[in-house]
Amino acid sequence: xxxxxxxxxHLRVRVEEYLREIDFLPIAPNERDEADGTQxxxxxxxxxxxxxxKRFRPVLALAxxxxxxxxxxxxxxxxxxxxxxxxxxxxxxxxxAMDDDDLxxxxxxxxxxxxxxxxxxxxxxxxxxxxxxxxEAQTGGPAVQIGILSQISRATxxxxxxxxxxxxxxxxxxxxxxxLRRVHLLKTGRLIGACVECALVLAPPAPKIAATYRAFAxxxxxxxxxxxxxxxxxxxxxxxxxxxGADARMGKATYVSVHGLARARDLAAERHHxxxxxLDQIPGATDDLASLADHVAQRxx
Amino acid sequence: xxxxxxxxxHLRVRVEEYLREIDFLPIAPNERDEADGTQxxxxxxxxxxxxxxKRFRPVLALAxxxxxxxxxxxxxxxxxxxxxxxxxxxxxxxxxAMDDDDLxxxxxxxxxxxxxxxxxxxxxxxxxxxxxxxxEAQTGGPAVQIGILSQISRATxxxxxxxxxxxxxxxxxxxxxxxLRRVHLLKTGRLIGACVECALVLAPPAPKIAATYRAFAxxxxxxxxxxxxxxxxxxxxxxxxxxxGADARMGKATYVSVHGLARARDLAAERHHxxxxxLDQIPGATDDLASLADHVAQRxx
Numbered sequence: 001x002x003x004x005x006x007x008x009x010h011l012r013v014r015v016e017e018y019l020r021e022i023d024f025l026p027i028a029p030n031e032r033d034e035a036d037g038t039q040x041x042x043x044x045x046x047x048x049x050x051x052x053x054k055r056f057r058p059v060l061a062l063a064x065x066x067x068x069x070x071x072x073x074x075x076x077x078x079x080x081x082x083x084x085x086x087x088x089x090x091x092x093x094x095x096x097a098m099d100d101d102d103l104x105x106x107x108x109x110x111x112x113x114x115x116x117x118x119x120x121x122x123x124x125x126x127x128x129x130x131x132x133x134x135x136e137a138q139t140g141g142p143a144v145q146i147g148i149l150s151q152i153s154r155a156t157x158x159x160x161x162x163x164x165x166x167x168x169x170x171x172x173x174x175x176x177x178x179x180l181r182r183v184h185l186l187k188t189g190r191l192i193g194a195c196v197e198c199a200l201v202l203a204p205p206a207p208k209i210a211a212t213y214r215a216f217a218x219x220x221x222x223x224x225x226x227x228x229x230x231x232x233x234x235x236x237x238x239x240x241x242x243x244x245g246a247d248a249r250m251g252k253a254t255y256v257s258v259h260g261l262a263r264a265r266d267l268a269a270e271r272h273h274x275x276x277x278x279l280d281q282i283p284g285a286t287d288d289l290a291s292l293a294d295h296v297a298q299r300x301x
Numbered sequence: 302x303x304x305x306x307x308x309x310x311h312l313r314v315r316v317e318e319y320l321r322e323i324d325f326l327p328i329a330p331n332e333r334d335e336a337d338g339t340q341x342x343x344x345x346x347x348x349x350x351x352x353x354x355k356r357f358r359p360v361l362a363l364a365x366x367x368x369x370x371x372x373x374x375x376x377x378x379x380x381x382x383x384x385x386x387x388x389x390x391x392x393x394x395x396x397x398a399m400d401d402d403d404l405x406x407x408x409x410x411x412x413x414x415x416x417x418x419x420x421x422x423x424x425x426x427x428x429x430x431x432x433x434x435x436x437e438a439q440t441g442g443p444a445v446q447i448g449i450l451s452q453i454s455r456a457t458x459x460x461x462x463x464x465x466x467x468x469x470x471x472x473x474x475x476x477x478x479x480x481l482r483r484v485h486l487l488k489t490g491r492l493i494g495a496c497v498e499c500a501l502v503l504a505p506p507a508p509k510i511a512a513t514y515r516a517f518a519x520x521x522x523x524x525x526x527x528x529x530x531x532x533x534x535x536x537x538x539x540x541x542x543x544x545x546g547a548d549a550r551m552g553k554a555t556y557v558s559v560h561g562l563a564r565a566r567d568l569a570a571e572r573h574h575x576x577x578x579x580l581d582q583i584p585g586a587t588d589d590l591a592s593l594a595d596h597v598a599q600r601x602x
Contacts, residue, residue, distance in 0.1 A: 024459045031460055037483065038464040040471060045459075092425060097417035116398035120421065121467050124393060127428055128458030135451035142443035149450060150436035157429030158325045158346075159332055163339040166422050170341060179338070186336065 004298055005291030007054065008063055011072060015058040018080050019049060024129055044114040044122040045129075049087045051105050054295070057082045057195045060220070063288035064199035064213065077137035078148045078198050081130035085152065086191065088126035089161055091119050098169065127156075140202050147201035155194035160186055168252065180253045188228075189221035209282060216278040216289070223271035224296050229254035230264050235300065272297040305599055306592035308355065309364055312373060316359040319381050320350060325430055345415040345423040346430075350388045352406050355596065358383045358496050361521070364589035365500035365514065378438035379449045379499045382431035386453065387492065389427035390462055392420050399470065428457075441503050448502035456495035461487055469553065481554045489529075490522035510583060517579040517590070524572035525597050530555035531565050536601065573598040 024042045058079035062072035094101040094109040095116065101109055111119035131149065138145050154160060164187025167179070196217035200210050233256045255264040275293040279286045325343045326336050359380035363373035395402040395410040396417065402410050412420035432450065439446050455461060465488025468480070497518035501511050534557045556565040576594040580587045 037468045037471070037480070038459050038487075041459060041464060041467040092421055095421065097421060117470050118467065120393055120396065120398060121463050121470075123425075124428070125458050125463040125467075127425070128454050128461070128463060131432055131450055132454035132458055135447050135454055142447040145447050146436050146443040149432055149447075153429050153433035153436055157426050157433055158339050158342060159336045160429070162422050162426040162429060163336055163342060166342040166419065166426075167338045169418050169422075170338070182338065186339075 004294035005287060007295050008059055008288040008291055011059045011062045011066075011288065012055050014073070014076065015055040015062070015079060015083065018076050019055075019083060022080065022129070022133070024125070040114075041118065041121060041125060044110055044118045045087075045126055047113060048091050048104075048110045048122065049084065049126065051107060053105065054299075055083060056224075056292070056296070057086050057191065060192065060217075060289075060292055061195040061199050063292060064196050065203055067282065067284045067286045067289055068199060068203040068205055069284055070203040074139050075199060075202050077133045077139075078152075078202075079195070081133045081138075081152065082191065082195055082198070084126045084130035084133070085156060085161075088123040088130075089165070089191075091123040091126070093165060095119060098165070144202055148198045151194045151197040151201060155190040155197075160190035160194075161188075164188070164190070176253070177258055180255070180258055183253075184225040185221070188225055189218065192221040192224060193217045212278055212281050216275055216282070219271050219275040219278065220293060220296060223268055223275060223293070226255045226264055226268045226271060227296060227299060229256050230261065230268065231299075231301070232256070233261060268297060305595035306588060308596050309360055309589040309592055312360045312363045312367075312589065313356050315374070315377065316356040316363070316380060316384065319377050320356075320384060323381065323430070323434070325426070341415075342419065342422060342426060345411055345419045346388075346427055348414060349392050349405075349411045349423065350385065350427065352408060354406065355600075356384060357525075357593070357597070358387050358492065361493065361518075361590075361593055362496040362499050364593060365497050366504055368583065368585045368587045368590055369500060369504040369506055370585055371504040375440050376500060376503050378434045378440075379453075379503075380496070382434045382439075382453065383492065383496055383499070385427045385431035385434070386457055386462075389424040389431075390466070390492075392424040392427070394466060396420060399466070445503055449499045452495045452498040452502060456491040456498075461491035461495075462489075465489070465491070477554070478559055481556065481559055484554070485526040486522070489526050490519065493522040493525060494518045513579055513582050517576055517583075520572050520576040520579060521594060521597060524569055524576060524594065527556045527565055527569045527572060528597060528600060530557050531562065531569065532600075532602070533557070534562060569598060 024045060025038070061075055061079040061082060065072045065075045090104060091110045093099050094104060095111055102112055103109060107113075109119070110122055114122070130152070134145055134149050134152070138148060156162060164183055164185070167183045168187055193214070196213050200213060204210065205213070232254060255267060259267065272293060276290060279290050279293070325346060326339070362376055362380040362383060366373045366376045391405060392411045394400050395405055396412055403413055404410060408414075410420070411423055415423070431453070435446055435450050435453070439449060457463060465484055465486070468484045469488055494515070497514050501514060505511065506514070533555060556568060560568065573594060577591060580591050580594070
């Protein structure tokens with residue numbers, strides 16, 4: 001854990017290029033004509049999708065495939081789908097009726113740039129197009145595709161991301177460690193877990209190894225959230241591209257509000273250490289996974 | 302076309318029972334505990350999903366399977382998924398930033414009853430759970446499941462329902478026959494088409510027969526929308542459960558505003574007639590499909 005490993009840029013670049021080239025309009029020429037006028041919707045989708053960032057979720061999915069000894073390119077469509085879904089969740093979370101954020105990565109949020117109606121629909125369409133991408137571009141055969149969509153839909157629905165966002169909005173003020181853990185597990189942990197699960201569907205290892213990958217994903221999700229909460233307290237607005245202290249002002253429980261800053265930093269170090277210990281138990285090239293854990297532990301935005 | 306055939310109640314009842322029994326909480330006991338607190342979200346989803354109605358889309362899907370000579374029960378999960386998606390679209394369309402409706406089937410809309418944040422999330426979760434349902438409950442094997450999800454996601458994304466809603470919001474005032482046709486094809490036609498397509502994926506007939514089914518679905522979608530526009534002008538608020546004239550007030554193009562009431566009624570009669578003519582070319586028990594066409598032509602809400 002001395003010098004952090006460099007971020008797996010080769011995977012981020014592949015994801016970025018793939019995302020830029022997704023054609024959201026229908027393929028058949030006659031259907032393309034019918035969709036004339038929806039370019040404004042696609043513009044709103046691409047505005048949020050192509051706003052940059054580390055592409056942490058799809059890179060995690062691809063790095064897991066790599067560690068499993070397979071060509072990461074085989075999971076690109078599903079990895080991109082995970083980023084589409086992450087983007088849709090950010091667009092909806094930023095809405096005035098939800099977290100009411102005006103800035104995201106230093107740019108106006110989708111509803112500020114395109115209107116609230118277009119932002120709701122851009123999120124909805126990104127979700128549909130994510131499913132379409134796995135159905136129409138993901139390789140590995142229908143059983144792999146359904147396995148992937150099963151993981152993605154479970155991680156996204158009531159028992160995942162959307163359920164977690166509901167808890168987050170409704171539990172504000174409930175400052176218990178238990179409710180905090182649950183909100184984060186659902187809101188961010190399950191989708192991060194799904195990135196690893198999709199790779200396990202494509203290239204399944206022995207059950208014991210799969211369990212270690214899952215445990216790693218769990219630690220990574222916890223680490224991600226603890227660092228998020230620390231940054232909300234101590235981060236730079238310039239680097240984060242959004243106001244700090246927003247969660248605290250909304251009375252939301254965070255690792256910092258529940259445990260204090262020093263203990264939150266200790267918890268992050270423990271999760272980081274445990275993530276590395278799990279990777280040591282996994283055969284194969286886990287360097288990129290280790291570098292992702294380092295990145296999450298040390299990120300400034 | 303003399304006496305209308307009775308609505309296929311046996312199929313509606315099966316759909317209704319299936320929808321009531323969907324368990325939106327995760328299955329694994331430990332995951333169930335984690336999702337503790339999301340019951341309020343499930344309540345909002347079920348409030349809108351179980352508000353009654355004819356279940357036109359899933360019944361259409363099942364009636365098509367029946368006409369194809371297969372057991373309609375085999376498509377129940379996908380048929381239910383189509384109703385979940387239809388419900389999610391109604392919840393989002395009713396939002397203040399969209400059509401801003403307070404009433405739906407005579408009851409307060411989801412955001413009026415549960416708040417705007419819960420309504421956005423209830424719609425999002427219904428979509429995710431629809432995909433999960435097809436992944437985890439639909440029979441016929443992975444190739445059939447992926448074929449179904451491909452149809453559903455195409456009918457829902459940019460080239461379908463969501464794209465159509467975008468056009469509808471942004472084209473207000475654009476009173477051309479061409480833009481009207483395109484909005485409706487995407488907004489309602491594609492999902493109605495997907496009901497028939499899902500049945501064709503499960504029990505594929507000869508290509509020529511499949512094309513006739515598709516043409517029937519197209520006529521049915523047009524008929525549905527023309528009657529919708531006529532009801533918005535002439536319907537009973539009590540029967541519709543919502544204020545009439547809303548589209549006209551928002552300056553939206555409708556079949557009535559573009560063609561006048563008399564011509565709109567003629568167009569509906571033509572579509573209805575053509576739908577029956579197509580069914581006459583299909584071998585098999587198409588009575589329930591014919592009855593659905595009659596129902597759409599004569600519905601009061």
